[in-house]
Amino acid sequence: MMFKIGIVGAGAIGKEIARAIDDGTVPARLVALWDRKVDEAEEFAASLAQKPKVLPLEDLVKECNIVVEAASQAAVREVAITALSNSKSVMIMSVGALSDKELLEQIKALAREHHCSIYVPSGAIGGLDAVKSASIKHVECVTITTRKPARGLKGAPFVVRNNIDLDKFTVPTEIFSGPAAIAIKEFPANVNVAASLSLVGIGFEKTVVKVVVDPTITRNVHEIHVKGDFGDFHAKIENVPSATNPRTSYLAALSAIATLKQVCEPLKIGT
Ligand SMILES: NC(=O)C1=CN([C@@H]2O[C@H](COP(=O)(O)OP(=O)(O)OC[C@H]3O[C@@H](n4cnc5c(N)ncnc54)[C@H](O)[C@@H]3O)[C@@H](O)[C@H]2O)C=CC1
Ligand SMILES: O=C([O-])CC(=O)C(=O)O
Secondary structure: OOEEEEEEOOOHHHHHHHHHHHOOOOOEEEEEEEOOOHHHHHHHHHHOOOOOEEOOHHHHHHHOOEEEEOOOHHHHHHHHHHHHHOOOEEEEOOHHHHHOHHHHHHHHHHHHHOOOOEEOOOOOOOOHHHHHHHOOOOEEEEEEEEEEOHHHOOOOHHHHHOOOOHHHOOOOEEEEEEEHHHHHHHOOOOOHHHHHHHHHOOHHHHOEEEEEEOOOOOOEEEEEEEEEOOEEEEEEEEEOEOOOOOOOEHHHHHHHHHHHHHHHOOOOOOO
């Protein structure tokens, strides 16, 4: 069966995914895409070989069998519920939205009822396979420290509300430390990775997130530490920011592409 994919949100990640389907990296057809910036979406769709239709969510869902959300946390509820209610699987990039337990339970129930899947790529981090395995037994603590240059944190609600002038820092400075449940609301476009980590590990209340503004780096760095019955796990990734959105690491788009490839192919490797 040739998978038919629809993408909601044609920004840094959505466009990269679209190109990878268009050039055959993902063995599927890109049938439709949607973005609230409709003109830009039309222009982008026209630049692709497969010329996907530009259709609002309700119509897009009918055309495909996998719906990709690459828009925003605010879009996740509508996209996931519309897709799953129409018996279409969904891939979610704005994972932070799943810190809402009710929403998570609702979409899991819908997926079961309609025999669909909800895919959450590893995004901008590595090591979820190990954390998932470790979490079969007792895990004591999970910490993720996210370091970004000022431009990678601009516009976050925490930064805006506290009037933090990110450009004034001359040395690496921790501006936030707290549970993932709060971090995800304060930095919705910066720490979705903490949501994926919470989901596979010890949950949104116990996972600790630290956010550091670092004027000495140009990359988005995530460091993970996990301790449990299995032993200790450390992972550090230094991500090149995507060309069009400095908050988003390039690897996040590559991870979405790799997940779609895995969905479309029979061999599945990794935990
Ligand atoms: N899971 C992970 O590791 C990562 C997740 N993300 C998240 O993935 C999402 C996409 O990231 P980017 O492509 O970098 O963002 P972006 O800002 O470059 O693009 C998002 C696009 O979605 C559109 N959009 C937003 N809300 C919409 C809605 N309700 N309906 C239709 N279109 C809508 C915007 O107009 C924009 O074109 C963001 O929520 C981001 O925070 C980003 C990096 C890593
Ligand atoms: O891309 C990254 O480095 C992480 C990110 O923005 C997120 O998880 O929301």
